[in-house]
């Protein structure tokens with residue numbers, strides 16, 4: 754197992770994990786149930802963590818993660834199905850999964 758990244762929140766961590774799994778990279782989220790403890794332990798200790806199951810996937814995983822670290826490429830777009838706003842880099846709604854209009 755290898756720690757790939759720390760996320761700001763559980764939603765972000767889930768999106769990362771789903772994307773890596775979609776690319777065939779096995780990974781695991783940790784620290785996803787500790788947010789209630791924020792303020793009592795150092796933030797980095799309780800931020801959601803994304804762990805790779807196989808170290809050999811690291812280079813590819815970092816490459817995939819780059820797409821999440823790029824600056825915003827345009828405005829948020831609104832889902833026609835549920836009305837939720839999604840970030841410009843996503844091709845489908847994070848909430849309901851509908852394809853971007």
Ligand SMILES: [Zn+2]
Nearest residue numbers: 832835846849
């Ligand atoms: Zn939606």
